[in-house]
Amino acid sequence: MENKIKILLVDDLRDFVETISFWMKSKGYSVYVCRSGEEALRSIKSESFDIIFMDIQMPNMNGVETLKKIREIDKKVPVILVTAYPENPIVSEANEYGISGVFPKEGSFERLTSVIEVALRSHRGLKPSDG
DSSP: OOOOOEEEEEOSOHHHHHHHHHHHHHTTOEEEEESSHHHHHHHHHHOOOSEEEEESOOSSSOHHHHHHHHHHHOSSSOEEEEESOTTOHHHHHHHTTOOOEEEETTOOHHHHHHHHHHHHHHSTTOOOOOO
């Protein structure tokens, strides 16, 4: 039996998280949700994930600060930044720490599928779940 792809979804907006995690689960992915950068770091220290989707704008520790700390723990895990403002200069700063893509919050599910497939193909030869 094939292992499910484990996705960590980090965002403080409940409506967005509920919608995206429901869609990801419907596609056969295992989805773990964290509401802050600090919570995400605790999860990453105790679990391994195949992909991390992380909001840029979060209270206390933003996405780039969290990404820096993630890279101290795992240098290779694909990290997709989620943002309502893809042109935000902070995205350029995040590139320095190795992101696998950017997903706009107003993006379509087709775009989300594409972002996941590219990240899976680019890292560890993983294959998307059939769903």
